[in-house]
Amino acid sequence: MRCLVTGGAGFIGSHVTLGLVEAGHEVVVIDNLLTGHEMALPPNVKLERVDLNNAKETDRVLSQGPWDVVLHFAALSSVADSIKHPTHYLRANIITSLNLIRSCIRYNVKNFVFSSTASIFGGENFSSIIPATAPIRPSSPYGESKFYIEQVLKWADRVYNMRYACLRYFNAAGADIEGRLGEDHQPETHLIPLAIDALLGLRPPLKLYGNNYPTHDGTCIRDYVHVTDLADAHIRVIEKLKYGSVTYNLGSGKGFSNLEIIREIERISGKKLPWSWAEPRPGDSAFLVADSRAFQSECGWQPRNGDIGVIIESALNWRKNNPYGYKTGHR
Ligand SMILES: NC(=O)c1ccc[n+]([C@@H]2O[C@H](COP(=O)([O-])OP(=O)(O)OC[C@H]3O[C@@H](n4cnc5c(N)ncnc54)[C@H](O)[C@@H]3O)[C@@H](O)[C@H]2O)c1
Numbered sequence: 267m268r269c270l271v272t273g274g275a276g277f278i279g280s281h282v283t284l285g286l287v288e289a290g291h292e293v294v295v296i297d298n299l300l301t302g303h304e305m306a307l308p309p310n311v312k313l314e315r316v317d318l319n320n321a322k323e324t325d326r327v328l329s330q331g332p333w334d335v336v337l338h339f340a341a342l343s344s345v346a347d348s349i350k351h352p353t354h355y356l357r358a359n360i361i362t363s364l365n366l367i368r369s370c371i372r373y374n375v376k377n378f379v380f381s382s383t384a385s386i387f388g389g390e391n392f393s394s395i396i397p398a399t400a401p402i403r404p405s406s407p408y409g410e411s412k413f414y415i416e417q418v419l420k421w422a423d424r425v426y427n428m429r430y431a432c433l434r435y436f437n438a439a440g441a442d443i444e445g446r447l448g449e450d451h452q453p454e455t456h457l458i459p460l461a462i463d464a465l466l467g468l469r470p471p472l473k474l475y476g477n478n479y480p481t482h483d484g485t486c487i488r489d490y491v492h493v494t495d496l497a498d499a500h501i502r503v504i505e506k507l508k509y510g511s512v513t514y515n516l517g518s519g520k521g522f523s524n525l526e527i528i529r530e531i532e533r534i535s536g537k538k539l540p541w542s543w544a545e546p547r548p549g550d551s552a553f554l555v556a557d558s559r560a561f562q563s564e565c566g567w568q569p570r571n572g573d574i575g576v577i578i579e580s581a582l583n584w585r586k587n588n589p590y591g592y593k594t595g596h597r
């Protein structure tokens with residue numbers, strides 16, 4: 267297949283790009299390198315350094331088709347940041363996606379895979395695993411922007427027959443098991459990489475946001491899914507698109523509280539992790555755990571690295587070997 271991957275230099279996009287290349291597909295990446303790294307791309311992947319806000323440039327890349335599938339990862343993706351800057355976030359995620367979808371329609375793309383999110387569910391009203399059919403109640407402008415694009419894709423299918431897969435990931439984490447890729451966000455906002463950096467003395471002690479949520483230990487519960495399992499999920503869902511558009515929730519189905527993550531990191535490393543309590547972070551949902559059974563049975567997906575120990579160990583190994591992230595080089 268010829269695949270166009272937006273945000274392919276980012277954390278999830280780079281792992282999916284590697285998976286596609288290893289499966290024998292040709293990949294071109296669109297990325298403006300806002301949070302991504304050229305070093306994260308395999309050597310035989312062409313990078314189009316384009317900002318998706320630029321409709322003309324986006325059109326130029328799409329015109330280099332035919333494309334068998336477009337996978338769209340590029341976005342701004344911090345829940346808390348989106349509450350601080352709602353119009354900026356809504357504008358950035360919606361305009362870029364609309365530019366891309368319009369170009370896809372213009373150049374007759376028939377298969378589109380979209381990175382949606384658990385954040386569309388809010389999470390205040392759940393205490394058990396969340397299926398894709400659960401009520402949509404975004405708790406942040408970020409979640410709202412993603413749900414809006416899900417609706418745009420529904421109309422692109424109805425009017426132009428562009429099939430789509432909306433994959434609503436829960437919390438992506440971990441790193442390539444062979445240590446070739448990892449998570450390197452500037453700034454970093456995610457719990458596991460920040461906790462690992464605190465453990466390794468690369469950052470100040472971790473701040474744990476909130477201890478009064480309606481959960482068993484008062485801290486938020488999340489479902490961590492290994493980034494390589496997500497890569498496998500994307501390759502499987504492309505096959506599924508032959509039969510029509512789909513929307514799935516994607517996670518491991520197991521929830522871990524923030525305190526449990528700290529304990530796991532301490533158990534695996536055998537070291538004490540320095541941390542302290544801090545005020546709750548605006549926009550955070552108490553409970554987000556996926557019911558991915560529909561995806562598992564319909565696409566034959568089984569998380570191979572789903573164990574939280576494997577997720578943390580792979581992230582820890584990558585950071586130990588790359589304390590400065592991609593600055594130390596790869597490609
Ligand atoms: N990380 C998670 O846990 C998680 C969970 C659910 C959904 N998602 C979604 O998955 C996708 C990937 O997330 P990630 O963690 O890999 O993020 P990331 O920040 O690592 O990757 C995003 C990539 O998109 C690029 N990009 C951003 N804006 C762009 C623009 N205007 N034009 C071109 N390129 C642009 C960035 O440079 C970066 O390489 C996002 O859409 C995110 O909302 C992530």
Ligand SMILES: O=c1ccn([C@@H]2O[C@H](COP(=O)(O)OP(=O)(O)O[C@H]3O[C@H](CO)[C@H](O)[C@H](O)[C@H]3O)[C@@H](O)[C@H]2O)c(=O)[nH]1
Binds near residue numbers: 437438455460
């Ligand atoms: O320094 C930190 C960082 C995070 N947390 C807590 O750890 C939990 C997880 O936070 P992350 O920032 O790691 O992840 P989020 O759940 O906020 O968001 C992630 O997963 C979502 C889906 O669940 C989104 O799609 C989003 O893009 C992605 O960043 C939250 O309770 C957060 O408050 C801390 O206590 N301290």
